Amino acid sequence: MLQISNLRKSFAQPGGKRLEILNIPEFKVDAGEQVVLLGRSGGGKTTLLHCISGITRADSGEIWFLGEELTKFSEPMWDRFRAANIGYVFQTFNLLPAFTALENVLLGMSFSNTAADPDYAQALLKRVGLGHRLGHKPDQMSVGEQQRVAVARALANRPRLLLADEPTANIDPANQQGIVDLIKESCAEFDIGLILVTHTMDVASQFDRIDRLDDINLVVAEAAMSVAESDQGGDSE
Amino acid sequence: MNLLTIAIRSIKQRLLSSSLTMISMALGVGLVVSVLAIFGIVQKSFNANATLGYNLVIGAKGGKLQLVLNSVYYLSEPIENIPYEYYLEFQNQEVREKEYSGSYSYKAVQQQQAARMTMLATGLGLAAPAATITALATDLALEEQVAPLYPWTREGKYSAFTDFTIPLCLGDYVGPYRVVGTTPDMFSLLNYGAAGDKPYTMREGGRNLEHFHSENGFFEAVVGAVVADDRGIKVGDTINPSHGGAEGDEHETQFIVVGILENTGTPNDRAVFINMEGFYRMSDHAKPLENEDDIFGTNQVAHKITDAEYVLPVEKREVTSMLVRMDPLYSIGIENQVNEGNVAQAVFPITEIRRLLDYFVSPVQTLLLVLTVLICFMSGVSILVSIYNSMSDRRSEIAVLRALGARRKTVYNIVLLESMVLSMVGGLMGILGGHGLIAAFSGMIEEQTGVQISFFDLAPPLPIPVPLLGDISSEFLVIPGLILLAILVGFIPATSAYKTDVARSLGK
Ligand SMILES: Nc1ncnc2c1ncn2[C@@H]1O[C@H](COP(=O)(O)OP(=O)(O)O)[C@@H](O)[C@H]1O
Ligand SMILES: [Mg+2]
Numbered sequence: 001m002l003q004i005s006n007l008r009k010s011f012a013q014p015g016g017k018r019l020e021i022l023n024i025p026e027f028k029v030d031a032g033e034q035v036v037l038l039g040r041s042g043g044g045k046t047t048l049l050h051c052i053s054g055i056t057r058a059d060s061g062e063i064w065f066l067g068e069e070l071t072k073f074s075e076p077m078w079d080r081f082r083a084a085n086i087g088y089v090f091q092t093f094n095l096l097p098a099f100t101a102l103e104n105v106l107l108g109m110s111f112s113n114t115a116a117d118p119d120y121a122q123a124l125l126k127r128v129g130l131g132h133r134l135g136h137k138p139d140q141m142s143v144g145e146q147q148r149v150a151v152a153r154a155l156a157n158r159p160r161l162l163l164a165d166e167p168t169a170n171i172d173p174a175n176q177q178g179i180v181d182l183i184k185e186s187c188a189e190f191d192i193g194l195i196l197v198t199h200t201m202d203v204a205s206q207f208d209r210i211d212r213l214d215d216i217n218l219v220v221a222e223a224a225m226s227v228a229e230s231d232q233g234g235d236s237e
Numbered sequence: 238m239n240l241l242t243i244a245i246r247s248i249k250q251r252l253l254s255s256s257l258t259m260i261s262m263a264l265g266v267g268l269v270v271s272v273l274a275i276f277g278i279v280q281k282s283f284n285a286n287a288t289l290g291y292n293l294v295i296g297a298k299g300g301k302l303q304l305v306l307n308s309v310y311y312l313s314e315p316i317e318n319i320p321y322e323y324y325l326e327f328q329n330q331e332v333r334e335k336e337y338s339g340s341y342s343y344k345a346v347q348q349q350q351a352a353r354m355t356m357l358a359t360g361l362g363l364a365a366p367a368a369t370i371t372a373l374a375t376d377l378a379l380e381e382q383v384a385p386l387y388p389w390t391r392e393g394k395y396s397a398f399t400d401f402t403i404p405l406c407l408g409d410y411v412g413p414y415r416v417v418g419t420t421p422d423m424f425s426l427l428n429y430g431a432a433g434d435k436p437y438t439m440r441e442g443g444r445n446l447e448h449f450h451s452e453n454g455f456f457e458a459v460v461g462a463v464v465a466d467d468r469g470i471k472v473g474d475t476i477n478p479s480h481g482g483a484e485g486d487e488h489e490t491q492f493i494v495v496g497i498l499e500n501t502g503t504p505n506d507r508a509v510f511i512n513m514e515g516f517y518r519m520s521d522h523a524k525p526l527e528n529e530d531d532i533f534g535t536n537q538v539a540h541k542i543t544d545a546e547y548v549l550p551v552e553k554r555e556v557t558s559m560l561v562r563m564d565p566l567y568s569i570g571i572e573n574q575v576n577e578g579n580v581a582q583a584v585f586p587i588t589e590i591r592r593l594l595d596y597f598v599s600p601v602q603t604l605l606l607v608l609t610v611l612i613c614f615m616s617g618v619s620i621l622v623s624i625y626n627s628m629s630d631r632r633s634e635i636a637v638l639r640a641l642g643a644r645r646k647t648v649y650n651i652v653l654l655e656s657m658v659l660s661m662v663g664g665l666m667g668i669l670g671g672h673g674l675i676a677a678f679s680g681m682i683e684e685q686t687g688v689q690i691s692f693f694d695l696a697p698p699l700p701i702p703v704p705l706l707g708d709i710s711s712e713f714l715v716i717p718g719l720i721l722l723a724i725l726v727g728f729i730p731a732t733s734a735y736k737t738d739v740a741r742s743l744g745k
Contacts, residue, residue: 047740055640056740076644083642090640090743093633098250103238110238111642153641 001031001193002052002161007061009047021047023218024061027211031160034187034194036204039213045197048213049163052195053086054078066160083112087154087162087192089183091169094150095138101125101149102134108156124152128182144175151182155190162187164196168203180206240647244654247634251627258616258623259663265613266667266715267674272605273696273711274675279602280697281431282502282686283594288433289560289586290426291403292568295319295575296558298582305589308405308558310504311415315408319581321554326393327402327561337389339548346387353377398567401426404556406516409478409488411509414464416478418516421446424459427560429503437505440465443472443496446512449545450495455514458492463506463684465497472497476509478519490519502687513556514549523553613722620659621726624652628733635734636742649735656727657720664719668712 009022021044029035039045050056052063054070063070066085070078082088087108095104102121109116125131128148138146147167154162164183168176180203187194196207204210248255289309296304297317306313325333337343357373384390393399403426406418417423424437424445439445439459446457460470470476475491492511500506517523561583563571568585575583635648643651675682676692683689695710706714 050740053640055743076646079639079642079644082640088640090637093743094637096246096634096637098246103246106238107243107638108641110243111638111644111647116238157642 001033001066002027002029003062003064004028004052005062005064007048007051007063008059009044009051009056010059020219022051022058024048024216025218027216029161029193029195032188032191032193034184034207034209035196036207036210037195037197037213038201038204038210039197039199041199043213044217044219045199045213046165049088049165049195049197052161053082053088053163055082080112084114084157085160087157087159089147089150089154089162089164089167091166094153095146097138100135100137101130101141101152104138104149105153105156108153112157114157121152121156124155125149127155127186128152142175144171144179147171147175147179148182151179151186155186155192158190159192161193161195164194166197166199168198176203240651240654241658243638244651244658247627247631247651248655248658251623254623254627255659258620258659259666261619262613262616262660262663263666263670265609265616266664266719267670268609268612268667269606269715270668270671270696270712271674272602272609273715274671274690274694275605276602276699276711277694277697278682278686278688278690279594279598281688283590283598284431288429288431290428290433291401291560291562292565292585292587293561293563293572293583294558294586295323295561295581295583298579301582301584301589302593304558304582304584305586305593307407308560309586309590311407311417311508312504316557318406318555318557321551321556322388323580324402324404324556324559325388325551327395327399327559328393329396330390330392333391333393334389336548337551340389340551342552343387343389350380353380395563395571398563398571400562400564402562403427403560404513405558405560406513406522406555407557408522409480409516409519411464411476411478412468414461414467414507414509416509416511416516418511418513419446420513421448423510424498429501429505435501437501438499439496440472440499443498445496446510447495448512448514453493453495454545455512455518456490456492457495457512457515459496459498459510460494461498461506461508461510462500464509470494470497478509478511480521488519490515500684500687502683502685506687517549517554523549524555610718613718616663617660617722617726620656620663620723621729623659624655624727624730625733628652628730631734632737632742635737636739639737639739640743645735648737649731652731652734653724653727656730657723660719660723660726661716664715668715 004024004027007022007024007027008020010018010020013019037045037048047056051058052065052070054073054075058071061071068081070081073081095101096107099107102118102125105121105124106116106118109121122131122134125134128151130145130148130152133141133145138149141149147170151167154164162183167183168179171179183194183196184206186192196203198204294304294308296308297319299316303313303316307316321336325336328336353373353376357370357377360370360373401422403419403422407415409416409418427437429435429437437445440462443459446459447453449455450457458476460476464470472494474494476494477487477489477491479487492515498505572583572585575581638648638651639645672692672694675690675694679690696712698707698709699711699714701707
């Protein structure tokens with residue numbers, strides 16, 4: 001379903017040199033398959049998800065998804081494709097503070113070609129256990145509840161792939177397992193492929209397929225070095 | 238969820254700063270709408286006065302505008318007078334003979350004729366030398382030949398073309414208000430209103446001036462509505478005009494107020510009208526003549542009531558100006574003739590009023606409009622600042638929208654819509670507020686200008702010769718103007734939203 005080949009991504013550095021982050025010869029996810037991407041902070045996990053979703057453009061290489069070569073897409077095409085086929089859950093700040101839980105889910109339906117479906121949005125919120133909090137705004141909910149809304153929103157367009165970028169990293173330990181279960185179960189339920197990024201084994205160990213970024217990414221050494229430096233700077237990721 | 242909802246949510250999220258910018262926009266637009274309404278009021282009030290009911294003003298040579306200001310608006314510095322004989326050139330023979338009957342020239346001719354007749358009679362009786370009788374006879378024959386040339390035996394030069402002529406004698410004041418010596422024709426022949434069909438009416442219990450009244454004689458006054466309200470003048474009161482300005486000496490002569498004009502919205506609201514005959518009988522008003530043996534000019538008290546038949550000599554009379562209505566067909570020719578002569582000038586008041594509007598009023602209005610539009614721009618800039626300041630907080634929100642599949646164009650439009658909603662809602666508040674303001678003051682406006690205006694009246698088209706713009710209410714330009722302004726000020730923050738680096742802003 002998703003197939004990445006020879007993907008390379010580097011960032012310009014202040015000195016003019018480019019810092020290479022990703023060099024992935026091959027990475028595949030089958031339809032409905034659940035993959036954990038395990039890697040240290042600063043390893044390029046987020047960057048990889050950005051590249052897959054089209055938020056960031058890779059320098060070279062090919063990304064195929066659902067039979068389409070995404071890397072050939074123009075930006076608006078990729079935006080539209082992302083809206084329709086890729087669900088996204090971030091580590092923090094998922095929800096727009098001006099909108100209620102229900103409206104945040106409806107927002108997830110607003111940028112694809114299909115019409116928003118309030119009934120389905122409600123059903124999803126019920127599914128994530130928030131059927132009674134439809135009208136609440138983010139600041140009236142706990143971080144764990146907010147993350148559940150984010151999951152519901154990621155599912156809103158019936159995507160084929162869910163990208164979850166350290167979805168439990170900011171949540172109190174008591175609620176972390178609930179979120180992991182929710183993501184795992186709903187992806188299975190709706191037959192959605194999953195790439196879940198994490199740096200903790202606790203989370204990773206619950207999945208059948210665990211890919212270490214270091215194993216699929218050829219620029220491991222340099223990335224690890226820069227991580228070591230940034231970790232000294234107190235990066236808590 | 239559509240973009241407008243998203244934009245409105247974002248505005249609500251920053252309620253305080255949004256309300257403040259909307260209020261500033263409302264104030265700006267309210268001012269613009271008020272100024273446009275004032276345009277309309279000024280125009281309407283000029284138009285109402287433009288159907289003056291007469292088409293020529295004739296007065297002493299000098300500034301045209303000053304003549305109009307004096308005669309139509311009772312404003313500006315006083316002007317010179319013209320001879321009464323000139324006024325009589327616009328009257329028919331009957332009126333002329335009556336008016337001339339008190340004149341020294343008329344009396345002189347009559348005396349001369351009487352003397353000749355006596356001489357002839359006595360000469361014949363005494364069998365005077367034939368030569369004398371022949372001379373007297375020739376004299377008489379000659380007299381018969383020149384008789385038709387006497388001014389009272391012929392029609393006035395312009396009378397055939399003239400519908401009516403209303404004389405004005407200016408120079409006195411009641412408080413700050415001009416006193417106008419005139420004839421009852423002022424209110425019986427002239428009409429007012431935009432169509433020129435409203436007759437002047439008096440308030441309850443009042444009436445027009447009379448040429449001579451059995452009790453009040455020549456000393457009656459009619460008072461304009463504003464003057465009456467301002468000075469608390471009622472029918473039956475007496476007024477003493479004072480000479481040459483508000484601080485001038487008060488004349489001893491008292492005029493009885495016989496009528497208060499209903500509000501007309503014309504300059505007549507701000508003037509006091511007295512019988513011209515009474516005007517002349519005030520001290521120093523009749524023109525002094527050399528070798529004067531006439532006492533009536535100064536000692537008018539004696540003639541106040543009794544001397545209805547006494548006609549003040551034409552030689553002692555002057556008028557400041559006169560309002561003439563004539564067939565427009567002849568008016569241009571007559572204007573020419575009057576101006577070519579060396580006694581008076583004739584002006585078309587409408588032309589002068591238009592010129593006044595174009596040269597003095599329009600620039601002031603344009604300036605006002607420019608200022609208020611600038612204020613709107615300032616409000617627009619405050620919208621820009623408000624949205625732009627919020628952009629740093631909103632990067633992550635925009636990034637989330639983009640991650641959800643919103644295109645750059647879409648977030649650009651959302652921010653632009655915010656700017657539009659802010660300026661449109663503010664603008665609509667301003668339009669309603671402006672109309673409310675006008676409506677609140679409508680009573681005062683009508684009283685001062687005679688222009689009726691309500692909440693729902695739209696401003697007139699701008700006086701510009703652009704096909705469509707010249708036809709529709711200028712207020713309809715406010716809406717596209719606001720949209721344009723919103724786009725202009727929304728452009729910068731919208732571009733900033735467009736350029737948001739999603740990868741960097743996500744999750745922050
Ligand atoms: N836009 C960018 N410009 C420059 N460097 C970047 C940019 N985005 C990420 N990086 C760098 O790329 C590396 C990988 O970042 P990221 O993908 O966020 O790692 P991870 O998600 O695994 O913690 C980091 O060293 C980070 O500083
Ligand atoms: Mg990361």
